[in-house]
Every structure is written in C-alpha cells, then in structure tokens.
Amino acid sequence: xxxxxxxxxxxxxxxxxxxxxxxxxxxxxxxxxxxxxxxxxxxxxxxxxxxxxxxxxxxxxxxxxxxxxxxxxxxxxxxxxxxxxxxxxxxxxxxxxxxxxxxxxxxxxxxxxxxxxxxxxxxxxxxxxxxxxxxxxxxxxxxxxxxxxxxxxxxxxxxxxxxxxxxxxxxxxxxxxxxxxxxxxxxxxxxxxxxxxxxxxxxxxxxxxxxxxxxxxxxxxxxxxxxxxxxxx
Amino acid sequence: xxxxxxxxxxxxxxxxxxxxxxxxxxxxxxxxxxxxxxxxxxxxxxxxxxxxxxxxxxxxxxxxxxxxxxxxxxxxxxxxxxxxxxxxxxxxxxxxxxxxxxxxxxxxxxxxxxxxxxxxxxxxxxxxxxxxxxxxxxxxxxxxxxxxxxxxxxxxxxxxxxxxxxxxxxxxxxxxxxxxxxxxxxxxxxxxxxxxxxxxxxxxxxxxxxxxxxxxxxxxxxxxxxxxxxxxx
DNA sequence: TATATTTGTTAAGAATTTTTTAAGAATTTC
DNA sequence: GAAATTCTTAAAAAATTCTTAACAAATATA
Numbered sequence: 001x002x003x004x005x006x007x008x009x010x011x012x013x014x015x016x017x018x019x020x021x022x023x024x025x026x027x028x029x030x031x032x033x034x035x036x037x038x039x040x041x042x043x044x045x046x047x048x049x050x051x052x053x054x055x056x057x058x059x060x061x062x063x064x065x066x067x068x069x070x071x072x073x074x075x076x077x078x079x080x081x082x083x084x085x086x087x088x089x090x091x092x093x094x095x096x097x098x099x100x101x102x103x104x105x106x107x108x109x110x111x112x113x114x115x116x117x118x119x120x121x122x123x124x125x126x127x128x129x130x131x132x133x134x135x136x137x138x139x140x141x142x143x144x145x146x147x148x149x150x151x152x153x154x155x156x157x158x159x160x161x162x163x164x165x166x167x168x169x170x171x172x173x174x175x176x177x178x179x180x181x182x183x184x185x186x187x188x189x190x191x192x193x194x195x196x197x198x199x200x201x202x203x204x205x206x207x208x209x210x211x212x213x214x215x216x217x218x219x220x221x222x223x224x225x226x227x228x229x230x231x232x233x
Numbered sequence: 234x235x236x237x238x239x240x241x242x243x244x245x246x247x248x249x250x251x252x253x254x255x256x257x258x259x260x261x262x263x264x265x266x267x268x269x270x271x272x273x274x275x276x277x278x279x280x281x282x283x284x285x286x287x288x289x290x291x292x293x294x295x296x297x298x299x300x301x302x303x304x305x306x307x308x309x310x311x312x313x314x315x316x317x318x319x320x321x322x323x324x325x326x327x328x329x330x331x332x333x334x335x336x337x338x339x340x341x342x343x344x345x346x347x348x349x350x351x352x353x354x355x356x357x358x359x360x361x362x363x364x365x366x367x368x369x370x371x372x373x374x375x376x377x378x379x380x381x382x383x384x385x386x387x388x389x390x391x392x393x394x395x396x397x398x399x400x401x402x403x404x405x406x407x408x409x410x411x412x413x414x415x416x417x418x419x420x421x422x423x424x425x426x427x428x429x430x431x432x433x434x435x436x437x438x439x440x441x442x443x444x445x446x447x448x449x450x451x452x453x454x455x456x457x458x459x460x461x462x463x464x465x466x
Numbered sequence: 467t468a469t470a471t472t473t474g475t476t477a478a479g480a481a482t483t484t485t486t487t488a489a490g491a492a493t494t495t496c
Numbered sequence: 497g498a499a500a501t502t503c504t505t506a507a508a509a510a511a512t513t514c515t516t517a518a519c520a521a522a523t524a525t526a
Binding site: 393394395396429430431434435457458 | 482483484485486487492493494
C-alpha cells in the first residue's frame, strides 16, 4: 500500500499544494497537474496509481478528463469539486469516476477515501504495470499489443480484429478461465443474452493459427462447462 | 453469468423494501437481511456481489459486521447511515467499507455508487469470491477461483463444472454444514423440491478426486441426517 | 462494381458431464 | 436386535457442451 503515486489535478495551485502536503504526510508520492490536458500527459509519463481530479478547470474539465482517461486506463479516480449538487455526483460516477468528495473537505475523509480506493486497486495486482510493456509472451506465442501483431515461434501470424481481441483478453490473463459469455461481452462490448457458438467458432480459428495440432491444443484450452483459457507455462 | 446479486441490510424493513424496489428497477437481484447476524448468514448462503449496510442495527451493528465480513470476503460494502458526521465516514472506510452514503439519500446517487462499485469488482471476474487471493486453502487442498483449478498436495486435479461449484461452496465456508438441498439450490440455482441423490453422487466423485481413501474421507465429511461439510483444519 | 476477407449461422457428430436407477452399507431409532 | 432411515457406490442412460465443416452474410479492399 505504501509508495503509491497519486496525481492531483486542480487549477488552484494553493489547493493542489495543500493536498500534496496532506498526502505526503501519509507517505504517498504526489504529482501535480493544473488542467485536464496536463493530467493526461502526466498519466502517460508517470506510473500513477490514483487520481484526485477537480471538476472546474480550464482547457479540459474534470468530467471530460475522466472520460478520456477511462478510454484506456482503469486507475481509480476520485472527483473533487465545490459543486455539491447530487446531479454532479451522479454525472461524475457515471463517467467512470470511483468516488466523489465535495469541497471543502475534511482532510481525514480525503485520506480515508484515498486509502480505500488504493486498497481495492492494488489488490487487483496494479494493472497499470501490465500496460507498460506492450508484449505478452506465453511459450512460443508473443503478442504485441501496440502493433496488434502475433508471432508464433518467431513467425508473424495474421489475426483478424476479433481473433486479436479474444487472444489479447486470454493472453493478458494467462491461466484465468473466461466463459464464452464473458469473452463475448468483453470483445463485442454488448451483453450476450443468447450465447450462440460464435465465440467457439472464433476459438477454433485462433487454434488453427496458433496450435500445431488444433485438435489437441497446447495453448488455448477448454475447461468443460466453464470456459476457455490460455495455459500459463 | 446472471445479473449482480445485492444484499441490503437495514433493520427498518420499509427502507430495505424501498431500496429493494429501486435496485430491482435497475435489474439487480436483491436479498434482504434485518441485522448483522442475518447478513452474515445471507452472505454464506448466497452468492452476493455487493452489500448495502446500515450502521445502526440491533444484534450486530454495521461497523462490526463490516469487520466480520472483511475477515473472509472482499465483496464491495457500501455503508448507508443516518449519521452524517465525518468521523463515522472515516471509521466506516477504515473498517474496510468501500463507500459511504448518508441517509436520506438521493436514489440516483445510490444506484450510481452501486454501479461504480460493481463495475470495479466484476471487472477481473470476481463473482462473489474472495478476490484478494483468489485461492482457498484447506490442508492439502488449494482451490483457485480464477483458474477454476484444484491442487491436491501439489498435483493438479481436474474438476467438472458441478464438482467445482460444490467444492467452492464448501471450501469457502469450512466447517459449515450444508444440506443436500442447500447445496442443490446454491449450485443449480433452482429450488430443490425433490432432492434426488444427484448431490450425493457428485459428493462421491469429488471424494474420489480429493481423498486418499474415499470411504474414510478426511476433508469432505458427512454429518448424518444434516448434510456435508469440509473439515476446517 | 467486383473481389477478397472477415464474421456469423447452422447443423451433425464427438466428447464429456450429469442424472437416474437400483442395490448394498452404515447409522439411528424404536 | 429389528426396522427405518440415510448414505454410499456403480453402472447405464440421458443430457449437455464442445468441435468441426461448410455455407451465408456482412464488411472491407481493389
């Protein structure tokens, strides 16, 4: 839990500084940004574990920044704003924020909420790290998530968009079993009420591309009645 | 994967009912409890994904209940209380709660916070299991709830879907006795009017896989006339 | 527009799991 | 101790889940 790096975003430098001091006392490392655009840059440049985000800011406001961050990252976001109306809270949370604190805030409440969010996030294995390296290697498979390319034993293998997304999901979580529904929801981005065997057919096609013998897969294995997984070697 | 199941704990049945209706409208399944002890029972018996917990309750209050739940489970807990003082918020969060809503609450804020917590929790596949370690260890048994795998004395043992679910139920609640009916209802997700010996046959097969001598089981024991349990070591 | 490529659907059959059945063993109750 | 109940076990029947191939539909590319 210690050593977490927190990004504080507020156009009021006095407030940002005060929060920095408060968090430093708790043992956190703080990076500051004074508007949404700076915040986005800071996230790319640093390994951030939590974001404290003001709503009213020049250039790019807090809500838009939240949306932008959520396109790619899953870091906890606590919105911090003077607007105390409920509608703003709801808006913030539905944009993808994880919590909401109204100014003026009680310093202890702030640190408590920060701790709570970090506890949960770091438990998931700090998914920020996995995103840094763009390659996932499992045995003879090497998936490059920047180039959207797969190498099988050193040879480039062409994947279609759907095949790539399924394989990325599985290879990013080796050993973990995903049901067909979950794969469908993650890859197609819509809920799967009727599970046709669409996912299964894709699995078959991926197997043809990555396995020596698709009938006896070494990598992409089925777990009967539960789902599919990539074998962790 | 069905929709999320939420446990609402409040000694005021009117409030509990109101929250139930609100959450039902959002498509969540709701289970109610009217004090902390009932809540703990409900958590064991059902597959809960989120808990809405009142603080002031008879028998076992919300803060103590939070502590108790956190001993074994990592389900998101949102504390819901009339006390609006900051000190209580901090206390709740430091006990292991994930969020805090003060009564009277705005219905939309409640559902927004519920959504927010569930989003985070369900993301890496937490289905009401212990997310912190994803492993349950009892003696030489080690059940991995992400990989849907069982290790017996270090060796991987294949389980079928039903076998896995039964064993997960029992191992997640070591020492607690489950009747065949309760196992059936929990695993098959339907009420058991006439319990054939289906469950017993599965118990037999699990024993064959985890016990040295299935006829004299060390782990999966019968409690005559009542049910089965996993011995707590 | 024509062509190639990707994606979705269908259906048959193969593999595996789950349920049923029924007989025998263990435990409790009378 | 006998009877009733509850649990164990094995095997066959039924049901489910997965694989596969071929084709149709949608989408992208030339």
